[in-house]
Amino acid sequence: xxxxxxxxxxxxxxxxxxxxxxxxxxxxxxxxxxxxxxxxxxxxxxxxxxxxxxxxxxxxxxxxxxxxxxxxxxxxxxxxxxxxxxxxxxxxxxxxxxxxxxxxxxxxxxxxxxxxxxxxxxxxxxxxxxxxxxxxxxxxxxxxxxxxxxxxxxxxxxxxxxxxxxxxxxxxxxxxxxxxxxxxxxxxxxxxxxxxxxxxxxxxxxxxxxxxxxxxxxxxxxxxxxxxxxxxxxxxxxxxxxxxxxxxxxxxxxxxxxxxxxxxxxxxxxxxxxxxxxxxxxxxxxxxxxxxxxxxxxxxxxxxxxxxxxxxxxxxxxxxxxxxxxxxxxxxxxxxxxxxxxxx
Amino acid sequence: xxxxxxxxxxxxxxxxxxxxxxxxxxxxxxxxxxxxxxxxxxxxxxxxxxxxxxxxxxxxxxxxxxxxxxxxxxxxxxxxxxxxxxxxxxxxxxxxxxxxxxxxxxxxxxxxxxxxxxxxxxxxxxxxxxxxxxxxxxxxxxxxxxxxxxxxxxxxxxxxxxxxxxxxxxxxxxxxxxxxxxxxxxxxxxxxxxxxxxxxxxxxxxxxxxxxxxxxxxxxxxxxxxxxxxxxxxxxxxxxxxxxxxxxxxxxxxxxxxxxxxxxxxxxxxxxxxxxxxxxxxxxxxxxxxxxxxxxxxxxxxxxxxxxxxxxxxxxxxxxxxxxxx
Numbered sequence: 001x002x003x004x005x006x007x008x009x010x011x012x013x014x015x016x017x018x019x020x021x022x023x024x025x026x027x028x029x030x031x032x033x034x035x036x037x038x039x040x041x042x043x044x045x046x047x048x049x050x051x052x053x054x055x056x057x058x059x060x061x062x063x064x065x066x067x068x069x070x071x072x073x074x075x076x077x078x079x080x081x082x083x084x085x086x087x088x089x090x091x092x093x094x095x096x097x098x099x100x101x102x103x104x105x106x107x108x109x110x111x112x113x114x115x116x117x118x119x120x121x122x123x124x125x126x127x128x129x130x131x132x133x134x135x136x137x138x139x140x141x142x143x144x145x146x147x148x149x150x151x152x153x154x155x156x157x158x159x160x161x162x163x164x165x166x167x168x169x170x171x172x173x174x175x176x177x178x179x180x181x182x183x184x185x186x187x188x189x190x191x192x193x194x195x196x197x198x199x200x201x202x203x204x205x206x207x208x209x210x211x212x213x214x215x216x217x218x219x220x221x222x223x224x225x226x227x228x229x230x231x232x233x234x235x236x237x238x239x240x241x242x243x244x245x246x247x248x249x250x251x252x253x254x255x256x257x258x259x260x261x262x263x264x265x266x267x268x269x270x271x272x273x274x275x276x277x278x279x280x281x282x283x284x285x286x287x288x289x290x291x292x293x294x295x296x297x298x299x300x301x302x303x304x305x306x307x308x309x310x311x312x313x314x315x316x317x318x319x320x321x322x323x324x325x326x327x328x329x330x331x332x333x334x335x336x337x338x339x340x341x342x343x344x
Numbered sequence: 345x346x347x348x349x350x351x352x353x354x355x356x357x358x359x360x361x362x363x364x365x366x367x368x369x370x371x372x373x374x375x376x377x378x379x380x381x382x383x384x385x386x387x388x389x390x391x392x393x394x395x396x397x398x399x400x401x402x403x404x405x406x407x408x409x410x411x412x413x414x415x416x417x418x419x420x421x422x423x424x425x426x427x428x429x430x431x432x433x434x435x436x437x438x439x440x441x442x443x444x445x446x447x448x449x450x451x452x453x454x455x456x457x458x459x460x461x462x463x464x465x466x467x468x469x470x471x472x473x474x475x476x477x478x479x480x481x482x483x484x485x486x487x488x489x490x491x492x493x494x495x496x497x498x499x500x501x502x503x504x505x506x507x508x509x510x511x512x513x514x515x516x517x518x519x520x521x522x523x524x525x526x527x528x529x530x531x532x533x534x535x536x537x538x539x540x541x542x543x544x545x546x547x548x549x550x551x552x553x554x555x556x557x558x559x560x561x562x563x564x565x566x567x568x569x570x571x572x573x574x575x576x577x578x579x580x581x582x583x584x585x586x587x588x589x590x591x592x593x594x595x596x597x598x599x600x601x602x603x604x605x606x607x608x609x610x611x612x613x614x615x616x617x618x619x620x621x622x623x624x625x626x627x628x629x630x631x632x633x634x635x636x637x638x639x640x641x642x643x644x645x646x647x648x649x650x651x652x653x654x655x656x657x658x659x660x661x662x663x664x665x666x667x668x669x670x
Contacts, residue, residue, distance in 0.1 A: 074413075101447070101448070101450060102450055104448055104449060104450070105449055105450035105451070105452050106449065106452060107452060108449075108452045108453060113416070113449075113453060114445075114448045114449045114452075114453070116441075118436070118440045118441075121409065121436060121437065121440055121441060122441075123409075124405070124406055124408075124409025124410050124412070124413060124437065125409060125410075125412050125413035125416060125441065126413060127406075127409070127410050127413055128409070128410040128411060128412055128413020128414040128415070128416070128417065128421075129413040129414070129416060129417045130413070131410065131413070131414055132413070132414050132417030132418060132419055133417065135395060135419075136418075154405065154433065155405055155406070155409060155436075155437075158401075158403040158405055158406030158409065159406065159409070159410075161401055161403065161406070162400065162401055162403065162406045162410055165400075165401055319447075319450070319451075320446050320447045320449075320450050320451045321446070321447055321485055321486050322446070322486065322488075322509075322510045323446070323454070323509040323510055326538060326585075326586035327538070327586060327588075327589070327590070328586055328587065328589070329586075
């Protein structure tokens with residue numbers, strides 16, 4: 001729908017207002033700039049290892065932009081922009097990636113599960129939540145996001161299969177960024193596309209250009225609508241590319257050529273939307289600069305708030321293991337506190 | 345009071361919990377129309393319908409993973425794994441998610457889930473149908489592990505497991521599913537998790553067991569009493585996690601001797617945990633080393649060799665005598 005030069009197929013453009021388009025563009029920019037700032041923080045020792053998202057803003061933000069506030073999001077770990085869209089503050093995400101459990105206490109009313117690190121295991125939770133929503137008669141859907149590497153996991157197959165059987169209102173959204181750390185798509189699966197896997201589970205599957213935020217949004221909106229209306233699950237493959245390393249501990253130069261990265265930079269999802277917005281006069285030539293300055297300030301303030309958060313107390317280790325602490329936990333907590341008191 | 349076996353007692357417990365709370369749902373392989381391969385859920389599909397007694401595809405990780413999502417969304421799922429030997433694909437879901445969703449989300453999302461499964465040998469079954477791997481569940485922070493040993497216990501413990509706000513692994517000793525009948529109160533009741541039970545008071549030795557081997561120890565104790573060899577105190581541990589260390593220790597302080605019996609392999613088995621706790625807090629009361637009667641560090645053998653592997657009355661009685669005479 002949206003070409004790298006910002007031109008569009010008018011017949012396919014989603015019905016988004018100018019305000020919505022600017023909001024979408026801003027979210028994508030925030031996510032990109034946050035990713036870059038986080039990388040610097042990590043290199044300065046002010047943040048822990050984190051999963052980078054640069055290049056994938058069109059995919060996961062386009063998808064999450066189609067969610068209603070009462071829908072659910074069941075994320076993996078490379079969906080920073082989607083989490084921001086759901087209302088998780090930047091400083092809370094920094095707190096999580098900074099090694100503080102309290103950062104993953106996403107308020108339950110946001111219907112957004114915490115970041116899930118074990119690849120591919122979280123999609124089943126989306127199926128269970130979907131089953132529950134359907135059972136309760138709530139006309140909502142569940143969006144679960146994962147990478148193409150996750151489609152090799154057994155739980156992907158179980159989740160797709162069970163969702164199909166129970167007609168669970170789940171949208172399986174694959175960010176096919178073409179690498180599972182170093183392993184390229186062709187060594188991950190012999191399927192030509194991820195989308196075609198849907199066929200085997202009796203659900204619709206569609207492949208979209210993951211760097212075309214309009215295409216992603218439109219496909220996800222349709223799949224979510226179908227799910228909310230009782231039409232069951234769908235699979236969407238967003239064909240995209242991870243411009244950055246897998247995480248801050250990775251060096252992608254070991255397994256892919258810079259030429260390839262440069263090719264994909266020309267298909268940048270944010271640039272594409274920016275060109276469109278300028279072409280339509282929705283934003284002016286200077287607006288992007290102002291927007292970026294504003295975003296940098298917002299991120300800077302969030303970093304200040306993040307770094308002002310006092311570290312967790314040691315007894316936080318023992319919180320939330322069970323609803324009520326068990327006797328072994330109480331005595332182990334006392335043991336730690338005694339040990340610390342002796343050292344003071 | 346009705347005389348029920350363990351299968352019937354668990355079924356009654358589940359039925360009453362489903363009547364009490366419409367959010368309690370059962371899911372698993374063959375649990376619906378078939379009533380479960382051991383018939384534990386027999387009649388529940390007819391009583392509550394397919395939306396609450398759910399036949400799932402044949403996928404253990406899928407069952408537990410889906411149940412986690414159901415629990416996060418407010419339901420109280422009771423998932424059945426057909427045999428504990430098939431739980432391993434779901435172990436990841438239990439360890440990586442069920443046990444820690446509360447922790448990960450700092451209490452925002454919780455998993456009030458029960459995962460039931462028949463476990464243990466003595467039923468002349470195929471490979472993978474006689475596993476006794478309770479220790480791998482008890483080792484996981486955030487999981488509770490419950491093992492009933494007789495019908496009235498099974499009903500009260502399963503009700504507590506269903507009402508518990510956290511994930512509970514409920515191991516049902518297949519060997520005594522139908523072998524033991526007992527009086528079971530008809531009205532609903534619960535037995536608190538985390539509390540052991542003195543099955544039989546005695547002066548000479550404290551013997552800890554759970555599941556099917558409470559019966560083995562009981563028979564050994566009766567024999568030794570008749571022979572005038574020993575007065576045995578028996579502790580049904582009931583909940584391996586959280587463990588009721590206090591009851592075990594106070595018994596050992598009284599008797600000065602301790603034996604732990606389980607059919608699971610010896611190395612790293614749960615007896616090691618109990619023995620260590622006795623050594624840490626009760627060593628000055630001991631008049632003999634803490635001992636254990638367990639399965640061997642082998643694959644549980646098939647039917648022809650099974651009896652050599654399982655703790656039996658004779659072996660337990662010998663071990664008790666050795667300790668009393670130490």
